[in-house]
Amino acid sequence: MYAVVDGEIRERFPNTWSTYHATHIEQIPFFHAYPGSRSLLVGTAGCNFSCSYCMNAYVAKEKPENLDLFELTPEKLVKTAKLSGCHNIVFGVNEVTVSLPSAINLAKEAKLHNLPMGCLSNGYMTEEAAGLLADHMSFLNISLKSLSPEFYQKYAGVTDIKPVLRNIEKFAVKNHLEITTPIVQSVNDHEIEEIAKYIRDIDPNIPWHVFRLLPEYKMKDYAYPDIEKISEALQKAGEILPYIYFSNFVGSPWVSTNCPECGKTVINRISLGTCGAKLLNNLLLENRCPGCGEKIAVLEDYEKGIPGR
Amino acid sequence: MKREFREGESMSTGIIDVRDWQVTVDFQTGNKIELENELTGMVREIIRNNRYPGDMDLRSIDWVTDMGLRLADKYNPDFMFLSYAQPYFFSAYGQGTPGEWESVMKRIFDNVEKFLAGTDFWPVVVGLGRMTDLLGKIDLSILDCLAIATNWSLQYAGLFNPTAEDVEKVMAMPKLEKVISKEDFVKEYGGSESFIKRFPDYLLTAEEGYTFKGFESTSRKIKKIPAKNIEIPIYTTLGEVNSLIDIRGLIDSVLPEKKVALIVIEAIGAGDFEYEYKLCSNKLNSYIYEHIESQYLAMTTGKHFQYHPFPPVFKFFEEDNENKSYPFSGSHYTLPQDTIGRRKDIKSGAVGTRGMVTHVASGADICIECYARQLSNMGTLAVINDTKNE
Ligand code: SF4
Numbered sequence: 276m277y278a279v280v281d282g283e284i285r286e287r288f289p290n291t292w293s294t295y296h297a298t299h300i301e302q303i304p305f306f307h308a309y310p311g312s313r314s315l316l317v318g319t320a321g322c323n324f325s326c327s328y329c330m331n332a333y334v335a336k337e338k339p340e341n342l343d344l345f346e347l348t349p350e351k352l353v354k355t356a357k358l359s360g361c362h363n364i365v366f367g368v369n370e371v372t373v374s375l376p377s378a379i380n381l382a383k384e385a386k387l388h389n390l391p392m393g394c395l396s397n398g399y400m401t402e403e404a405a406g407l408l409a410d411h412m413s414f415l416n417i418s419l420k421s422l423s424p425e426f427y428q429k430y431a432g433v434t435d436i437k438p439v440l441r442n443i444e445k446f447a448v449k450n451h452l453e454i455t456t457p458i459v460q461s462v463n464d465h466e467i468e469e470i471a472k473y474i475r476d477i478d479p480n481i482p483w484h485v486f487r488l489l490p491e492y493k494m495k496d497y498a499y500p501d502i503e504k505i506s507e508a509l510q511k512a513g514e515i516l517p518y519i520y521f522s523n524f525v526g527s528p529w530v531s532t533n534c535p536e537c538g539k540t541v542i543n544r545i546s547l548g549t550c551g552a553k554l555l556n557n558l559l560l561e562n563r564c565p566g567c568g569e570k571i572a573v574l575e576d577y578e579k580g581i582p583g584r
Numbered sequence: 585m586k587r588e589f590r591e592g593e594s595m596s597t598g599i600i601d602v603r604d605w606q607v608t609v610d611f612q613t614g615n616k617i618e619l620e621n622e623l624t625g626m627v628r629e630i631i632r633n634n635r636y637p638g639d640m641d642l643r644s645i646d647w648v649t650d651m652g653l654r655l656a657d658k659y660n661p662d663f664m665f666l667s668y669a670q671p672y673f674f675s676a677y678g679q680g681t682p683g684e685w686e687s688v689m690k691r692i693f694d695n696v697e698k699f700l701a702g703t704d705f706w707p708v709v710v711g712l713g714r715m716t717d718l719l720g721k722i723d724l725s726i727l728d729c730l731a732i733a734t735n736w737s738l739q740y741a742g743l744f745n746p747t748a749e750d751v752e753k754v755m756a757m758p759k760l761e762k763v764i765s766k767e768d769f770v771k772e773y774g775g776s777e778s779f780i781k782r783f784p785d786y787l788l789t790a791e792e793g794y795t796f797k798g799f800e801s802t803s804r805k806i807k808k809i810p811a812k813n814i815e816i817p818i819y820t821t822l823g824e825v826n827s828l829i830d831i832r833g834l835i836d837s838v839l840p841e842k843k844v845a846l847i848v849i850e851a852i853g854a855g856d857f858e859y860e861y862k863l864c865s866n867k868l869n870s871y872i873y874e875h876i877e878s879q880y881l882a883m884t885t886g887k888h889f890q891y892h893p894f895p896p897v898f899k900f901f902e903e904d905n906e907n908k909s910y911p912f913s914g915s916h917y918t919l920p921q922d923t924i925g926r927r928k929d930i931k932s933g934a935v936g937t938r939g940m941v942t943h944v945a946s947g948a949d950i951c952i953e954c955y956a957r958q959l960s961n962m963g964t965l966a967v968i969n970d971t972k973n974e
Contacts, residue, residue, distance in 0.1 A: 355730065
């Protein structure tokens with residue numbers, strides 16, 4: 276969050292974090308970036324959206340001054356990442372663009388120590404901000420909530436979808452990109468095929484995480500999404516886009532990676548609820564399917580000897 | 585009714601219900617399995633027809649009772665474990681509006697009465713201790729070392745590889761009640777090998793009303809935390825209990841001649857306890873139990889916390905990798921086998937709203953628990969363990 280001071284835009288709460296903890300990267304979720312690695316997950320407070328279903332409203336929709344936050348320099352966070360054996364750092368929990376300078380400074384410090392940095396974002400930002408993220412983040416997961424501006428107006432509280440689409444297309448060229456879509460029963464479930472096509476046209480190797488939206492926060496009275504119906508729609512969409520995942524329900528059979536060529540499961544995961552999953556085993560051999568040798572689009576670790584692997 | 589086990593499968597089955605959708609898993613690996621028999625059919629039916637309302641929903645208190653009655657009716661266990669965690673959630677995260685707490689308490693005891701009236705169990709009812717207002721947090725993020733403070737153990741924190749300067753800083757921190765080195769702890773308490781291996785280099789204890797913030801803690805607002813409950817209230821007519829670890833022995837001594845229900849209610853102390861209670865010790869030396877797994881395990885195994893595998897603070901993230909078995913059982917690699925529910929000569933059932941603690945601490949043949957993460961309602965999990973005696 277920002278204030279104009281002496282004609283300059285300044286971050287109001289630099290290096291002020293709501294959490295720093297270790298988790299596995301699949302939980303965040305990234306399924307095609309450094310499978311099985313340990314991540315230091317960090318976040319601040321606030322968001323430029325006001326999604327009616329926000330699961331992290333306790334930090335995303337709370338004013339930073341009302342929260343009990345941590346003052347942590349980039350050096351301290353990187354040191355903690357190393358002490359806890361993390362291979363990478365991810366900015367998640369809330370929206371990265373509300374704390375862009377802090378996130379970028381952290382990414383710079385992480386780079387000095389060979390720790391890749393990634394982030395989650397709703398993608399709603401200026402071209403300049405997107406350029407900064409593209410320059411400093413190795414991997415991103417952007418939330419594409421719908422292709423309809425009306426959805427964004429009604430459920431996210433913003434007027435336009437164009438910046439999100441523009442930025443997704445930009446990140447796809449320069450960065451490792453994954454996309455996440457929350458599915459709200461009878462609100463955006465009819466868009467599944469259309470979104471799959473949109474992603475395929477950018478790059479068919481982009482993993483798409485569809486998550487079953489639990490009626491939370493201001494949407495408490497909405498219905499729980501019908502898993503069977505959504506699964507059917509995703510099955511069809513699988514003919515359009517090879518890497519589709521469906522999560523946020525315990526035991527989901529949709530969280531493993533299958534080879535698009537021969538169908539063999541190449542990365543086994545289990546869903547423990549929440550938006551991500553947990554790795555059970557990674558069968559890839561130098562990023563190739565052990566069955567047919569097909570290359571699987573996974574960002575791998577080229578830097579050997581990094582802790583946390 | 586007994587599950588048939590195939591080669592390589594564990595002795596436990598999980599059935600997950602997320603509303604209108606169920607899946608059966610091998611509980612040790614987490615892998616989906618196809619398994620249909622009388623027992624799984626019965627459990628499926630029970631959990632399908634009664635959805636968990638959510639951690640912050642008062643109807644979740646009724647859910648425990650209703651599930652307990654159904655399980656008692658269909659499975660007829662000799663030992664039943666019921667845990668009501670809603671008072672903890674309401675106390676810690678509720679609005680605190682006038683009357684809220686009174687309605688929680690009334691609902692709890694009405695439900696306990698309803699369960700007891702509908703069954704023929706001899707009750708052992710335990711209040712796990714009162715909550716107290718959160719007065720402040722001790723900030724450990726200023727230290728150089730890894731200083732872990734988690735949301736599941738609020739009064740304790742741990743330092744790993746601290747520098748001499750870190751220890752000096754900690755010693756000077758206000759509101760810190762005790763700092764004990766691993767060496768001193770082991771000298772005083774001993775403990776199992778796995779417990780000691782994981783124990784932090786220093787264990788910190790906060791004064792009453794204070795908690796820690798540091799690596800692993802979140803900023804979710806919490807209003808109350810467990811008080812220093814040196815003693816907790818217990819109601820039973822089965823015999824004397826001086827310490828929470830005596831509960832196991834007492835229940836063992838009457839099973840299977842008498843059917844027993846161990847009913848635990850979180851976040852209540854003597855002041856809110858409606859039955860004629862006796863107080864029992866809730867501590868060992870200076871270690872006071874909080875409403876976490878170790879308190880449950882102390883009751884159901886009859887062993888104090890240092891004889892369980894996990895200390896109050898440890899580096900869970902180091903172990904939480906693809907090699908870990910029992911993915912639905914938190915930090916556990918194996919399910920404790922020394923709990924009441926594992927006794928070979930009885931049938932046992934459990935229902936609880938403190939998530940996985942229900943199956944871990946009860947070890948019951950059939951466990952039904954809410955599946956919630958950070959107050960988000962994900963559904964219901966049922967665990968069917970090897971039923972031993974059929
Ligand atoms: S974009 Fe994400 S963090 Fe922000 S309000 Fe929406 S769901 Fe919450």
